[in-house]
Amino acid sequence: MKMKPGILWTCGIFLLAALFAADIMTGSAGIPPGEVWKVLSGGGAEEQTRLIVTGIRLPKALTALLAGAAVSVSGLLMQTLFRNPLAGPYVLGISSGASLGAALCVLGVSSSMAIRDSLLGSFGIAGAAWTGAAAVLLVIAAASRKIGDITVILILGMMLGAGIDAFVQILQYLSDEQSLKAYIVWTMGSLGNVSGTRLCILAAATACGTAATAVSSKSLDLMLLGESYAVTSGVDIRKTRMLVFLATVLLAGTVTAFCGPLGFVGLAVPHIARLLARTAGHKVLVPATALCGGILMLGCDMIAKSTAIPINAVTSLCGVPVVVWVVMKNRKSWKQR
Numbered sequence: 001m002k003m004k005p006g007i008l009w010t011c012g013i014f015l016l017a018a019l020f021a022a023d024i025m026t027g028s029a030g031i032p033p034g035e036v037w038k039v040l041s042g043g044g045a046e047e048q049t050r051l052i053v054t055g056i057r058l059p060k061a062l063t064a065l066l067a068g069a070a071v072s073v074s075g076l077l078m079q080t081l082f083r084n085p086l087a088g089p090y091v092l093g094i095s096s097g098a099s100l101g102a103a104l105c106v107l108g109v110s111s112s113m114a115i116r117d118s119l120l121g122s123f124g125i126a127g128a129a130w131t132g133a134a135a136v137l138l139v140i141a142a143a144s145r146k147i148g149d150i151t152v153i154l155i156l157g158m159m160l161g162a163g164i165d166a167f168v169q170i171l172q173y174l175s176d177e178q179s180l181k182a183y184i185v186w187t188m189g190s191l192g193n194v195s196g197t198r199l200c201i202l203a204a205a206t207a208c209g210t211a212a213t214a215v216s217s218k219s220l221d222l223m224l225l226g227e228s229y230a231v232t233s234g235v236d237i238r239k240t241r242m243l244v245f246l247a248t249v250l251l252a253g254t255v256t257a258f259c260g261p262l263g264f265v266g267l268a269v270p271h272i273a274r275l276l277a278r279t280a281g282h283k284v285l286v287p288a289t290a291l292c293g294g295i296l297m298l299g300c301d302m303i304a305k306s307t308a309i310p311i312n313a314v315t316s317l318c319g320v321p322v323v324v325w326v327v328m329k330n331r332k333s334w335k336q337r
Contacts, residue, residue, distance in 0.1 A: 023057070040053070066203055070205065074088075080223060095133070095252060097132035099129075100132040106125070140153065140156065190310075218282075270285070
């Protein structure tokens with residue numbers, strides 16, 4: 001039985017709110033809902049409870065919500081641009097490019113935690129990640145215009161990612177112990193190191209990237225039918241493609257810089273959103289993807305907290321079954337090409 005869109009949206013928003021509240025309440029020290037409400041409403045809560053909620057759990061829950069939405073929308077953009085269900089920032093090497101930029105800051109620029117956590121350090125890491133992601137995305141985009149085979153493009157992205165990872169390993173070998181430890185922890189993924197300036201940057205990047213995507217919904221719908229058809233329908237392909245590039249770099253680059261590489265989220269969530277929304281129209285799909293991404297990341301954060309395993313491992317375990325399902329679903333159409 002097909003559920004009405006209004007009911008689906010209501011259930012999704014309710015689930016998101018419930019997981020957000022549960023993520024704040026759960027942890028090594030459980031906090032009752034009443035105490036959380038006192039803190040958020042400015043009531044007379046204990047100082048220790050206030051510090052835990054406002055200093056640790058609330059920023060972490062906001063980071064999970066924003067990061068999940070940002071990476072998921074960037075994955076949707078990649079799948080639309082390349083018309084490929086297996087495209088995503090992680091698979092195409094875009095996350096690796098952002099990782100290289102962040103690695104140059106973490107491993108090569110400064111080993112001082114004070115400098116790294118300062119305002120300049122936050123913008124520096126984000127800027128380096130944006131640059132690295134943009135470089136890889138431009139290479140992939142240029143190749144996609146000359147190579148029609150989507151399998152070759154995917155392989156190219158994987159090879160670029162492998163080459164970048166090799167260069168990062170060289171940086172690790174040459175770095176000092178403190179920087180190496182910081183980078184290894186970063187590669188495992190973490191939502192707990194984003195607060196203050198970084199949280200503001202992440203929120204701004206997510207809002208701008210998602211808004212730009214939503215505004216371009218009609219053009220993205222036409223691009224799904226092919227660039228030739230989109231041109232005849234009046235779409236400025238160059239402008240739309242550039243907007244997609246900028247939004248993807250902004251979304252995936254910022255999340256990778258501050259939270260580490262979150263594997264398979266950008267690839268899996270758009271398919272979950274399509275399955276639930278039952279549409280390929282981006283006017284509905286963009287907010288649905290952002291909503292599903294936030295829900296998934298909040299759930300993964302709660303699992304990671306309860307099991308004490310890295311968030312990147314949890315997201316990969318959740319995303320891999322979806323990828324396998326996509327491959328099995330599309331194997332017949334790929335055989336016919």
